[in-house]
Amino acid sequence: MEACPAESLLRSLSGKWKPQMFRLAMAGPLRFNSLLRQLPGSNKQSVSTALRELEDAGLLLRTVVKEKPLHVEYVLSEKGRGLLDVFLQIEQFTLKT
Amino acid sequence: MEACPAESLLRSLSGKWKPQMFRLAMAGPLRFNSLLRQLPGSNKQSVSTALRELEDAGLLLRTVVKEKPLHVEYVLSEKGRGLLDVFLQIEQFTLKT
């Protein structure tokens, strides 16, 4: 019995870097240092926090890739992929108006 | 040439009371003191700020109703109504998952 069902999703996508990060995640796996370079003006702490919150919201999955240059990847979860359409519609809305 | 088209809309719906307020606006005109009662825990200042920001974002229209007990109403603008579908989908997404 929530006051507003949209609230939690909006909260998990709100924050200075999260929309951009989610958008990049739609295009492919995210990597920490790569994100820092892709988001000019961002910083470790904020990116770190945003990644954790997106993970906590169940939208991203953190996985250690045990390959050649051992690294960490963040990919859209099942739930995150489910958000794809909605996110694209939000983009459409903005572009339309 | 924006980094992320979804960002501005998400920003205008982010804030402690805005999603709930937008939701109420979908159901009908908003009134200041009425909102304060409908949002337990809220306060004048926050509601006032949120109303102004939603108005600035072009989602709500402030109108003085020159009738019986002269008052102010905030109603969804054209743009605000255009957001209706998207907002409902966000709600659906949350309820689904």
Place this chain on the structure above:
DNA sequence: ACAAGAAGTCAAAAAAACATGACTACACAA
């Protein structure tokens, strides 16, 4: 005339979000 409701504003404080810089730990390459 007086009180009460509607729609606020203002200054200040408290809380939350964001940024900075120093530091850690592990892997790999020269």
Place this chain on the structure above:
DNA sequence: TTGTGTAGTCATGTTTTTTTGACTTCTTGT
């Protein structure tokens, strides 16, 4: 062994958001 890259944490400080409480203005009801 020294350096570079990846992926962070930690303490601290700044900025933004949200809350509190006192005050204002206009209109209506008694």
